[in-house]
Amino acid sequence: MRSYLFLPIWAKFIFFLILLLVFSLHPLVATGDQTETDYRRARASFKRLLKDPQKQKHRLNWIACIRNFRSVYEAQPSGPWADDAIVMIGHLYARLYEFSWSLQDKQQALDYYNRLLKRFPRSPFRSKAKEAIAELSENDRRVVDKEKIVTGHASVDKRSSKFKAPTLIKKPSSQKKSPKLQAGSLAEVEAIRFWSSPSYTRIVIDVESEVRYTYRLLNKDPTIAKPMRLYIDLDHAYIGPGLKPVVPIVDDLLSDARAAQYSPDTVRIVLDIKSIDNFKIFSLRNPFRIVVDVSGVPTKTASKKRVKERPEKPSVKVPKGALAKQLALGVRRIIIDPGHGGKHSGAFGYLKGVREKNVTLEISRRLARKIRQRLGCEVILTRNSDTFLSLEGRTAIANTKNADLFISIHTNASKSRASHGVETYFLNLATDEEAILVAARENATSAKNISDLESILSDLMKNAKIDESSRLAGHVQKALIGKLKPRYSRVKNNGVKQAPFYVLLGAGMPSILVEVSFITNPRECRRLNTAGYQEDIADAIVKGIQRYIKEIHPPALT
Secondary structure, rough: OOOHHOOOHHHHHHHHHHHHHHHHHHHHHHHHHHHHHHHHHHHEEEEEEEOOHHOOHHHHHHHHHHHHHHHHHHHOOOOHHHHHHHHHHHHHHHHHHHOOOOOHHHHHHHHHHHHHHHOOOOOOOOHHHHHHHHHHHHHOOOOHHHHHHHHOOOOOOOOOEEOOOOOOOOOOOOOOOOHHOOOOOOOEEEEEEEEEOEEOOOOOOOOOOOOEEEEEEEEEEEHHOEOOOEEEEEEEEOOOOOOOOEEEEEEEEOEEEEEEEEOEEEEEEEEEEOOEEEEEEEEEOOEEEEEEEEEEOOHHHHHHHHHHHHHOOOOOOOOOOHHHHHHOOOOOEEEEOOOOOOOEEEOEOOOOOOOHHHHHHHHHHHHHHHHHHOOOOEEEEEOOOOOOOOOHHHHHHHHHOOOOEEEEEEEEEEOOOOOEEEEEEEOOOOOOOOHHHHHHHOOOOOOOHHHHHHHHHHOOOOOOHHHHHHHHHHHHHHHHHHHOOOOOOOEEEEEEEEEEEHHHHOOOOOEEEEEEEEOEEEEEEHHOOOHHHHHHHHHHHHHHHHHHHHHHHHHOOO
């Protein structure tokens, strides 16, 4: 400081000017840094919103995100982050419009896009703003076609019959994917499968890996000749080269399922609905797929067709009047599901060459024959050979065939060879750790995924026939123990249990899963590999079904 006092006057003056300049610029530098920080925080809040479908359903979350970007713009209206903030505000209002259908939100989006074009002639976001304005204006010229904004419906060119994606949405080429897709950040939507009947349709959307999804049911809009529609949006996904853009369903409930790349990272699946009473949507893992169950009242035409498809007489001779009594009771058709098959061998037995898929098929065939002979019911096997069936496909078969009972046959397995016994399951929340492990093995998934699945079971099981299934499981389990214990040593009664099995999800009839014995136990594996033990198991299950029928309708089999 003393050296400053001895400086010449001109040097003191220059030093003073430098200090003045430094202190005057410091607030600007600080403000610029703070604006960039605020912008990055706003972007982070936007990303969090996109990752949470539940938050997207509430307007206040969108408005909070808009305010974050607006504060960035207002802090420095001509600063380096101003055009970034404006285009994000416009984008947020446009996305909000997809949920709200509010013309005010749409106008706000247009206002901010136009503000960007007017105030920032050199902004790199100008082309993006122009495209967004064109998209919103195109919807106006089409008589405010809300479907283009809210559902992203694509159109079918009548002249070429080729699927056309909505404007501004570039469908990934089957030959060459964009750099973003090649980076592996998006999941491929691989296929759409379905099973249908006059009163029930199950659609399954196969996805390469797990993604978030949202859905919405839209009412019929006669002003634009649009039917009722259900759409499912898959985030961070793209349409795979093997996915058909239009999958004709053409049953009494649905016309078709259509797929389009709604945005660069969103795939939209639209179901065009003819008739609907109820629908359920849930996801399964390993591999990841989204299941949509649609139910409704069949038309008279469908009812006539359905009657024609039914066999007029049972395939085997039954006691006189037995079939009529079953029809009066309502237990006319039973689906038997041999567990596993094809590429899924199921559990490996203690004995070399013994596989769960073969044992369950043999028991199921014997069971089917005995049900036809003793109960006079029609029986359908989900598989009658060594073929692969998805778990959701087995339940779909039972529903589309209008079955009255669904029985899935399995053999149990454990790391401990000492584990043994017989147990019967029905669909519900798991009651113990062992039940979770059994369900995880049969579902070909992890125990953690079972826990996650339980969180949505309460909604899925509102209309499930849990009481009837529990009663059926009780009778079958009792009959198995009563049949096997007197004939074989060390038969353990593991009781009736409950767990969330994929193969029972969505079943519209009383349904159970029977673990007939432990294939990993030396003693029980040997028994399972014999015709006599298989016959005894089939006899017992038939007896359990018979007791169930008598209980719910005592005169039915007298």
